Amino acid sequence: METHYRKKDLLGIEELSRGEIEHILEIAKSFREVNERAIKKVPTLRGKTIVSLFYEPSTRTKMSFEIAAKRLSADTYSISTTTSSMVKGETFLDTIKNLEAMKPDVFIIRHSQSGIPHRIASITPVSVINAGDGQHEHPSQALLDLLTVLDHRGSVEGLELLIVGDVLHSRVARSNIWAFTKMGAKVTLCGPPTLLPLNTLEKLFYGTQVKVTYDLDGAIPEADVLMVLRLQLERQKLSFFPSLREYSLLYGINSRRLQRAKKDLIVMHPGPINRGVELSSDVIDGARSVILDQVTNGVSVRMAILYILAQRGSEL
Amino acid sequence: MPRWACSIKEAPKVSVVFQNVRLIDPSTNRDEEADVVITNGLIGDILRPMGYRPSSEKAIPVLSCNGSWFVPGLVDMHVHLREPGEEYKETIASGTRAAVAGGFVAVACMPNTKPPNDSYTVTRFIVDKAAREGASIVYPVGAITKGLLGEELTEMGSLVEAGVVAFSDDGRPVMNAQVMRRAMEYSLIFSVPIISHCEDLQLSAGGVANEGMISLKLGLRGLPSIAEEVMVARDIMIAKWTGARLHIAHVSTKYSVELIRRAKREGLPITAETAPHYFTLTEEALQGYDAVYKVNPPLRTLEDVEAVVEGLSDGTIDAIATDHAPHSVLEKDVEFDNAAFGMIGLETALPLSLELVRKGILSPLRAIALLSTNPARILGISLGSIEIGKPAFATLIDPNHEWVVNPDEFFSISRNCPFKGWSLRGRVQMTIVDGSLVFMDTDGICAPLGNIYAPRS
Ligand SMILES: [Zn+2]
Numbered sequence: 029m030e031t032h033y034r035k036k037d038l039l040g041i042e043e044l045s046r047g048e049i050e051h052i053l054e055i056a057k058s059f060r061e062v063n064e065r066a067i068k069k070v071p072t073l074r075g076k077t078i079v080s081l082f083y084e085p086s087t088r089t090k091m092s093f094e095i096a097a098k099r100l101s102a103d104t105y106s107i108s109t110t111t112s113s114m115v116k117g118e119t120f121l122d123t124i125k126n127l128e129a130m131k132p133d134v135f136i137i138r139h140s141q142s143g144i145p146h147r148i149a150s151i152t153p154v155s156v157i158n159a160g161d162g163q164h165e166h167p168s169q170a171l172l173d174l175l176t177v178l179d180h181r182g183s184v185e186g187l188e189l190l191i192v193g194d195v196l197h198s199r200v201a202r203s204n205i206w207a208f209t210k211m212g213a214k215v216t217l218c219g220p221p222t223l224l225p226l227n228t229l230e231k232l233f234y235g236t237q238v239k240v241t242y243d244l245d246g247a248i249p250e251a252d253v254l255m256v257l258r259l260q261l262e263r264q265k266l267s268f269f270p271s272l273r274e275y276s277l278l279y280g281i282n283s284r285r286l287q288r289a290k291k292d293l294i295v296m297h298p299g300p301i302n303r304g305v306e307l308s309s310d311v312i313d314g315a316r317s318v319i320l321d322q323v324t325n326g327v328s329v330r331m332a333i334l335y336i337l338a339q340r341g342s343e344l
Numbered sequence: 345m346p347r348w349a350c351s352i353k354e355a356p357k358v359s360v361v362f363q364n365v366r367l368i369d370p371s372t373n374r375d376e377e378a379d380v381v382i383t384n385g386l387i388g389d390i391l392r393p394m395g396y397r398p399s400s401e402k403a404i405p406v407l408s409c410n411g412s413w414f415v416p417g418l419v420d421m422h423v424h425l426r427e428p429g430e431e432y433k434e435t436i437a438s439g440t441r442a443a444v445a446g447g448f449v450a451v452a453c454m455p456n457t458k459p460p461n462d463s464y465t466v467t468r469f470i471v472d473k474a475a476r477e478g479a480s481i482v483y484p485v486g487a488i489t490k491g492l493l494g495e496e497l498t499e500m501g502s503l504v505e506a507g508v509v510a511f512s513d514d515g516r517p518v519m520n521a522q523v524m525r526r527a528m529e530y531s532l533i534f535s536v537p538i539i540s541h542c543e544d545l546q547l548s549a550g551g552v553a554n555e556g557m558i559s560l561k562l563g564l565r566g567l568p569s570i571a572e573e574v575m576v577a578r579d580i581m582i583a584k585w586t587g588a589r590l591h592i593a594h595v596s597t598k599y600s601v602e603l604i605r606r607a608k609r610e611g612l613p614i615t616a617e618t619a620p621h622y623f624t625l626t627e628e629a630l631q632g633y634d635a636v637y638k639v640n641p642p643l644r645t646l647e648d649v650e651a652v653v654e655g656l657s658d659g660t661i662d663a664i665a666t667d668h669a670p671h672s673v674l675e676k677d678v679e680f681d682n683a684a685f686g687m688i689g690l691e692t693a694l695p696l697s698l699e700l701v702r703k704g705i706l707s708p709l710r711a712i713a714l715l716s717t718n719p720a721r722i723l724g725i726s727l728g729s730i731e732i733g734k735p736a737f738a739t740l741i742d743p744n745h746e747w748v749v750n751p752d753e754f755f756s757i758s759r760n761c762p763f764k765g766w767s768l769r770g771r772v773q774m775t776i777v778d779g780s781l782v783f784m785d786t787d788g789i790c791a792p793l794g795n796i797y798a799p800r801s
């Protein structure tokens with residue numbers, strides 16, 4: 029098993045080994061101290077060029093990567109565009125080839141469609157970080173979620189992770205299923221059948237520690253970690269569920285519902301939250317919530333990812 | 345000029361003795377060694393192997409074929425030639441050259457051109473253009489509904505008069521069941537088939553990949569097999585009600601095969617086709633998000649592939665058609681969701697079909713029936729057989745010739761071929777359309793003819 033991260037890119041958690049995941053987390057922990065200093069900057073990536081391409085609006089992930097890069101002294105440039113460059117008559121692969129010619133070290137890519145970072149990584153020698161692709165993966169999110177659970181529980185091995193919500197459309201869910209099962213946790217997925225294709229999920233994760241259920245109240249007492257997914261409000265129009273009110277009644281998390289939970293259950297959310305829909309305010313702001321720890325850990329994890337990938341060239 | 349293709353007009357008439365061929369003709373159930381004599385483009389004689397004795401007055405070249413297959417020219421009943429309207433993807437000239445290079449002497453072209461072929465004028469444009477520039481025969485398929493909108497029937501009578509051999513709104517289904525019923529009823533006047541692109545647009549909406557494990561893992565929106573199957577079931581019921589001749593295009597799922605098998609067992613006059621990619625590739629191919637594998641219906645599971653193969657071998661599926669769908673890089677080298685559906689197939693269909701022969705799933709006779717005799721019969725055209733005294737429509741195939749697929753060498757204008765880099769066995773050596781030599785590979789067994797025959801221009 030690979031114990032050092034040597035890949036060119038970080039595209040998803042699915043293809044990582046436990047050793048590679050642990051390597052990133054170890055480095056993330058070592059960067060924490062930098063984030064606590066009065067002057068939060070080290071020269072580690074001085075002279076490295078990092079280009080962010082955000083084809084989908086994002087505030088926190090973009091900001092988190094940018095802060096991480098700047099604290100490592102890298103030069104950062106970002107291109108935000110919701111329109112594909114096809115409008116100008118060139119394909120997104122043409123755009124990448126043009127940017128590549130300016131010799132960047134790392135591309136950070138967020139796109140509303142699955143697989144775009146993979147296509148880009150396959151045509152460029154530049155390292156590619158997937159900052160969230162469509163409904164596929166969001167690896168840095170899963171890594172910061174792992175780090176947050178490690179902080180609170182010491183280990184992930186044997187823990188019960190309950191993921192609630194729109195698993196079908198969630199890249200956060202996919203990355204976390206791979207991340208937590210690789211680290212030895214058990215994962216239960218819960219949501220309405222329209223957003224949780226039970227048969228297919230069971231086939232996909234056959235032989236792993238993944239369970240699927242529609243029964244939220246039955247699953248809560250077993251859980252050590254509760255991860256609530258963001259509900260895309262436009263799903264209602266596509267008839268995935270009848271109303272927000274009913275969704276909230278059946279699958280919304282509130283403190284009443286958590287009365288039967290374990291004492292030390294922690295609650296996570298990748299943000300941004302629809303307050304009162306998937307998660308009630310008393311839980312968000314309550315003692316079980318570790319949501320802001322997730323955000324803090326995001327910077328250290330992204331520093332670790334940038335450090336590993338941007339350094340790759342200089343080691344050779 | 346190791347491989348050349350030319351229009352029928354430029355092609356030299358053939359007089360050649362094909363010595364020692366394996367003659368495979370499903371129309372007479374014949375699979376035997378023979379010498380085939382073609383004189384001035386007509387099938388002159390079929391003799392025992394090495395049975396040809398040259399007569400002194402009229403010496404014609406004798407080509408030693410070492411057991412190559414001599415078969416009725418292949419017929420592809422489902423292609424998209426893109427002309428009129430999208431000539432940067434394919435033209436009648438380029439598409440028919442790709443056809444003859446793939447062994448096809450005739451293609452049926454779908455009406456989703458720009459403008460769509462829903463009128464006498466567009467059909468005549470295609471027929472005339474094909475007569476002037478085509479390397480193969482082109483049989484247009486007319487639209488079922490005006491503008492392919494699924495609402496009003498086209499003037500089917502005028503279209504038949506102009507030369508269409510079938511009707512289809514391919515690219516789209518006829519979603520309104522009442523319109524489909526009327527179309528099938530009305531088609532009875534002309535006894536031509538209605539070719540159905542089976543897809544429930546509500547069930548498939550937004551989908552880009554077969555819905556299942558792979559789409560879930562890759563985060564691609566699902567296009568479920570039920571979107572195809574509910575329409576196959578619906579159209580079988582409408583065909584049963586109306587008595588019309590229904591042909592199901594590009595069958596890709598296990599239960600579509602099963603529904604057609606049951607309908608045939610009931611004796612309904614239903615036929616079906618599948619494409620090489622549906623018996624060769626699975627959804628696993630999508631792992632790298634390369635849109636060259638994006639096609640509609642989508643690549644399915646191994647279970648579906650196995651069912652399609654079984655349908656081909658047990659007679660449930662009547663024809664192999666390519667659904668040759670050329671697209672440029674502007675449609676294909678883009679984000680997966682934005683990429684166009686479709687792949688080209690004319691120049692790889694034969695070797696991919698022969699793979700099923702090598703695996704022992706199809707007999708050579710059955711393979712040629714699927715590629716020639718059956719589609720000709722479904723379209724009601726007089727091809728798919730080798731008959732003495734008739735003009736030669738024939739394909740000479742070296743079934744063992746191994747080659748590596750390089751789309752840059754294709755006659756098609758487009759490059760969206762999912763088999764790039766594959767090593768395939770079986771290659772077309774010569775294609776004869778109406779007695780004229782429209783395609784030859786002078787690198788292979790036809791080398792001796794390289795100095796005798798060449799295109800006239
Ligand atoms: Zn179609």
Ligand SMILES: [Zn+2]
Pocket residue numbers: 422423424454514515667669
């Ligand atoms: Zn088609």
